[in-house]
Amino acid sequence: MDEFRARRVVDALRDRGVNAHLLRGTTEFGVRVSLPGGREAEWDNDGTAGLEAQVMLDGMLVGYVPVIAGSEDFDEAQVVDAxxxxxxxxxxATQRAVAPAAPPLTREGGVFRRFLDGFRYR
Incomplete structure (x- = not known):
């Protein structure tokens, strides 16, 4: 995922009440979802075409989301929904029929968001 797409996905997830954050790898970007119990799901930061995730707890793999069939052709809305x-x-992990409802979360960075990210927005 490129940086701008990852940022848009994170923003859309936070709008849906999912505690998502931009995951910055060495060369790739992805989405990190904070889960109960200190776990974190790291989505699509390995450069592969399909959508998948590793669930980590204190740096140890405790679960995973297998590649979602057909996800290599997903647009951003489908990625957010998945x-x-x-x-x-x-x-x-498995996919529910519908996403649980939750109140929206504020976007990260607030007023200083553009400063912190070096004015790289399109």
Whole structure:
């Protein structure tokens, strides 16, 4: 995922009440979703075409989301919906029929967002 797409996905997820953050790798960007119990799901930061995630706890792999079939052709709205519908309660995560409803979260960075990110927005 490129940086701008990852940022738009994070913003859309936060608008849906998902505690998502921009995940900055060495060369790739992705989405990090904070989960209960200190776990974090790291979505699509490995440069592959399909949408998948690793669920980490204190740097240890505790679960994963297998590649979602057909996700290599997803647009941003479909990526947001797939991440929002994921149920992380089991080591091998599954997709719910509908995403749980939650109040929107504020976007990260606030007033200083453009300063912190170096004015790279399109």
């Amino acid at each position: 991440i929002a519908r994921t149920d992380y309660d089991k080591p091998i």
